[in-house]
Amino acid sequence: DGGITQSPKYLFRKEGQNVTLSCEQNLNHDAMYWYRQDPGQGLRLIYYSQIVNDFQKGDIAEGYSVSREKKESFPLTVTSAQKNPTAFYLCASSIIGDGELFFGEGSRLTVL
Amino acid sequence: GESVGLHLPTLSVQEGDNSIINCAYSNSASDYFIWYKQESGKGPQFIIDIRSNMDKRQGQRVTVLLNKTVKHLSLQIAATQPGDSAVYFCAARFKSGGSQGNLIFGKGTKLSVKP
Numbered sequence: 472d473g474g475i476t477q478s479p480k481y482l483f484r485k486e487g488q489n490v491t492l493s494c495e496q497n498l499n500h501d502a503m504y505w506y507r508q509d510p511g512q513g514l515r516l517i518y519y520s521q522i523v524n525d526f527q528k529g530d531i532a533e534g535y536s537v538s539r540e541k542k543e544s545f546p547l548t549v550t551s552a553q554k555n556p557t558a559f560y561l562c563a564s565s566i567i568g569d570g571e572l573f574f575g576e577g578s579r580l581t582v583l
Numbered sequence: 584g585e586s587v588g589l590h591l592p593t594l595s596v597q598e599g600d601n602s603i604i605n606c607a608y609s610n611s612a613s614d615y616f617i618w619y620k621q622e623s624g625k626g627p628q629f630i631i632d633i634r635s636n637m638d639k640r641q642g643q644r645v646t647v648l649l650n651k652t653v654k655h656l657s658l659q660i661a662a663t664q665p666g667d668s669a670v671y672f673c674a675a676r677f678k679s680g681g682s683q684g685n686l687i688f689g690k691g692t693k694l695s696v697k698p
Contacts, residue, residue, distance in 0.1 A: 477626075504685070511592070513672065513688035514627075529685070561626055570615040570676050572686060574626035 473498045477562050477575035484549075484556070484582050492547045492578045494562035501567045503545035507531060508559040508577075517560075520545055521567055549580060557582045585610045585677045587689040595695045602660040604692045606673035611654060615676040617686065618647060618658045620669045627672060630658070660694075668696045 475496045484490045496503065502521045506514040516529030520539040534553025539545055545564075549556045559579050563572040590605040608616075614635045619627035633640045633647045633656075640647050646659040656673055670693045674686040 475626075506688075511690060513587070513690040514674075515688075516685055519685060570617055570632060570686065571629055572617075572627075574619075574628070576626045577624070579624075 475562055475564055475573055475575035477560075477578050480576065480578060482578060482580045484580060486582055487551045489548055489550050490556075490580065492549070492560055492562075492580070494545045494547065494575060495543055496545075496562075496564045496573075496575075497543060498564055498573060499542075500564035500573070501542070502565045503539070504563040504565070504572065505529075505535070505537065505545070505547045506561040506563065508561055514561065517547065556580055585613075585675075585687050587673060587675050587687045591692055592690065593693045593695070595697060596663050597697050598663060598665060600663055602658075602663045602667070602694060604658045604660075604671050604673075604694065606656040606658075606689055608654050608656065608673075608675045608687075610675070610677045611651070613675040613677045616647070616649060616656050617674050618645075619672045619674065620667075621672065621691070622669045630671075663694075663696050665696045665698060668694055670694070 478493045504519040505517040515531050517535050518537040520526035536548045561577050562575045565572050586609045588607050596602045617632040618630040620630050621627040631642045631647050644661045648657045670691040672691045674688045
């Protein structure tokens with residue numbers, strides 16, 4: 472079945488460590504996105520990519536990095552520079568020019 | 584900047600009643616609107632969308648109404664069921680600004696259905 476797969480579902484990190492969240496899609500979508508979700512907040516855009524080897528900062532990119540080496544994959548690294556990394560992270564993809572985003576099931580990161 | 588807001592953070596309805604969830608947006612240039620349902624610990628799921636050249640769109644048990652005059656969007660759920668309990672997000676796409684026309688999300692309304 473086509474869809475978006477995020478892993479791991481739960482992740483624990485010690486302060487000062489970088490962690491990478493995986494996002495893979497087999498929908499043949501050109502655009503991919505990373506959102507952060509905090510309790511009581513809407514989804515906030517971290518990074519997005521519309522084509523391989525290119526990506527753009529979203530509204531809250533500081534402390535995060537991404538890569539887009541393959542169309543199917545858009546991993547997100549939460550670096551030690553992110554001061555408040557504990558959150559629910561959502562990956563999404565879409566057809567460029569189409570409004571609907573298809574979301575993965577999310578990854579919950581907890582910093583100990 | 585652009586913003587999307589919901590009128591109520593929580594809504595409680597009786598099973599079988601109709602639910603109405605409201606949303607307001609700030610940018611009159613927005614051309615596309617979408618509603619998502621998110622169950623606890625899961626990713627958002629598409630419910631229904633509407634373009635700015637329409638006022639109303641219906642799906643299965645759901646209707647979205649768009650009032651461009653007052654920049655208001657609503658989601659109506661008919662005969663609400665326990666399985667409808669979730670957080671509902673509206674989002675709007677703005678033609679200019681806002682991360683190159685990406686969706687701007689509201690904060691969500693948590694719908695609770697009482698049996």
